[in-house]
Amino acid sequence: MNSNKPRLSIIIPVLNEEEHLFTLLQHLYQHMSFPLQAEILVVDGGSVDNSKLEFDRYKGLHPEFRVEWIQSQTTGRAAQMNTGARWAKGEIFYFLHADSFPPVGFDALILEQIAKGNRAGCFRMQFNSSHWWLRLAGWFTRFNWKICRGGDQSQFISRELFESIGGFDESYRIFEDNMLIAALYERGEFTVIQKTLTTSCRRYEKTGIWRLQYHFWMIYLKHRRGAGPDHLYAYYQKHLAK
Structure with missing residues (x-):
């Protein structure tokens, strides 16, 4: 393994992702x-399938x-991603869902944006x-x-901004993703990389x-109208957690 300090830390929260994990790492x-x-x-949140075997x-x-x-x-995914950030050695974090596949050269595209002074964003x-x-x-x-x-x-x-x-x-x-995104937009710290x-x-x-x-729209509207995290989670559990 290369012993040099990494620049980019890719943080993937997982829970029972045996279907996608090996393919994603590839x-x-x-x-x-x-x-x-x-x-x-x-970062595992308590998988009971073969996710760890696929990783190994x-x-x-x-x-x-x-x-x-x-x-x-x-x-919880927020806790998992925060755990990953605490373990990370890079100065740039890249949070990625286990079923999302970034474009060719995604790391270079992120580093290019950081070099331009764009400290946060997505594809x-x-x-x-x-x-x-x-x-x-x-x-x-x-x-x-x-x-x-x-x-x-x-x-x-960037680690500093996070x-x-x-x-x-x-x-x-x-x-949890939307809350971080909202904080970034409030600070004017967001860019969209035009690759898919x-x-x-x-x-x-x-x-x-x-x-x-x-139900996604309802969760968004409830948040806009002041619903707190427990209320949003209860709604999600009732309508979408099955």
Whole structure:
């Protein structure tokens, strides 16, 4: 393994991701421009499937890369990502969902934005679906508007900026990505890289496109009207956690 300090720390929160994890790790290293300048931290939130076995299988095949499995002591994606940030050695964090696949040269694109003084941002996004609504939703992610943002688009941020915000708010069991994004927009610290990340539409396939979209809108509206993290999570548990 390269002993030099990594520049980029890729932080992936997982929970029962055996289906995607090996493929994602393959994808990341095949699409990086500078793989020896990065580390990947897979932060587990209590998986009971074969996620760890899939991780070990990849790491065994590629001992030359920095890939680490971290067991979060606290459940919830916000806590997992904060745990990854505490372990990270890089000065740039890249938070990525396990079913989202960034574009070719994504690491170089992030480093380029940092060099320009853009300390936080994401990629454009497309779903792996031809459904017109999901294609339209993906099309809107090219615009640098807060309403078009979400965690599936991934999030790069400098360590300094992340720590100044206080990281992810762990009181939010859902909507944690949106809270960080809102803080970044309030500071005028957000850019959209005009290259496309592909994310899975599995939630839409499982729940139904219109049903899932309706409940996402309701969560967003409830937050806008002042609902706190416990209320949002209770709504999510009632309507979407099945």
